[in-house]
Amino acid sequence: MLMAAEIMMSQGIINNIQRMSVQDGPGLRTTVFFKGCPLKCRWCSNPESQSFQPQLLYYDELCVGCGACAAFCPEGAVSEQDGKFIVDRDKCIDCGKCVEACPSKAREMVGKTLSVEDVMDIVCKDSLFYENSNGGVTLGGGECTSGGDFFFDLANAINEEGFHLTIDTCGFCAPARFDKVIKVADLFLFDMKHMDPEEHKRLTGQDNKIVLRNLRTALESGVEVTIRVPLMPNLNDSDENIGAMAEFLKEFGKDEIEVMPCHAFGRNKYAALGWEYLISEEYAPEQLEVVLGRFAHHGLRALIV
Template sequence: MNQGMIYNIQRMSVHDGPGLRTTIFLKGCPLTCLWCSNPESQKTTPQMMFFEKQCTGCGICADVCPNGAVIPLDGKFGRDIEKCTHCGLCTESCSGKAREMSGKMMSVDEVMNTVRKDSLFYENSGGGVTFGGGEPTSGGEFFLEMVQAVHDEGFHVTVDTCGFCPAERFDKTIELADLFLFDCKHMDPEQHRKLTGQDNVLILRNLHAALSSGKEVHLRMPLMPNMNDSDENIAAMADFLKEFDRNEIEIMPCHAFGQSKYVALSKPLPQVSQYTPEELDIVLERFAKHGLQPVMV
């Protein structure tokens, strides 16, 4: 049975589909969105995250690090990112949780053991299992095996996806899923490439397939000031949705929740800004102008 890289399993989630849910986050994403709030989800390999504020300065990490990557830092112990191999030994001895690993290889059986623990909650709340990321479909056969296992046990399946997935794999996912939370970031291929590193041709193909399938699809849009909130982009999105007689779109306005993770990974902060209430009102008017009904999530 296949194994894959999981970076978090969140139990009792209420924001990733109906009812109480177990959300399984797979590591790895084909997009590099400029506003990504989960930078630890992009790579498929384990990564050590260092949260300086939580360091107690005990120095045990320096004793166990085999690469000399732990360095003195203002009475605490920091990291030489060039020497760190993300082996994880320092995280095992860090009592302050200043050093944590993102990413663990797990089998389908191991994941399902956690899922089954919450089965009673699914039954009583109308919940189930959500697959997120990163991009969950990037997990390939491991992802499909997990979805098949959850489906076969009769649990509700939600897939939170950016839609960048080989068509054959995505079509198999459509057969097994009950609900898609589908991100739509930009309608123009070149603008999409500038914002995410990939064009949107495959994404729109898969979105079309999902909307045509009869399965439940919640279209979502991460709303970024001066990146994808133009009148032209919103109009193009409205035109695309007319074919499916759809006018509701879930919007997620820009936030700065992931900044501490960038620091923990020694990555530069994303150059994005949050809306003022007045700015957001102006953008919401653009949706209404083109017959779209935005719902804040």
């Protein structure tokens, strides 16, 4: 077993830390977003959280064409095109030299190596707010449970402080590991994306066998579980899929879920990564009402978050 000092020096790659969060569990919270996810959801609104390594984002609209990035790039991965300095992703090694050189903040590195101590220094700043609002800390992502030993070291440090700990998860985690995750969690925010294994694989890159196994285990554990469904037009909002979700949850007496209708807030991040944005459709208000009606028809009360 690691000594306390060694645990505090344990490191992982963190995408972002958001203080005063109100959407990631009860009360006021600090949400720690891990970098890296085993799923590649077509609708992901934080694509920069998928890779387990730091990444370069390039915001074309902020580029002033000074060329400092090209001058400092050790790999020759930046070249001028129509007055802008474009990244060759095949050559780029995400070293961050161009970010340091850029005067207009057109380039950004996402993903920073932090220790448990670094994270806890931030988390503990708002302890009074947690206490007064019945809040706490949320570990999310990416997929926080994919965070190696660092995940457990950080979770244990949060537990030792007595802070309420929420785990925001897609559920794709080795079962033996997930059984250990349950022991550190006060609440799960658990995604349900699709009940059909082939459709789940088509939409996320993995089938749902492990996800449903872990969800079942969480629901049987006695730990509080909030079900969250990312709603995508014509992808996972059919009456058949919603009915299958309701049938699964009925076994555990769950009749309330949270739904997250798709949005285009992450579109600019895809462009900044040089990726194609695959979701072109959002819900009109009347369309969303129809979908919410499907949940109600199957005995599920759906709350929009």
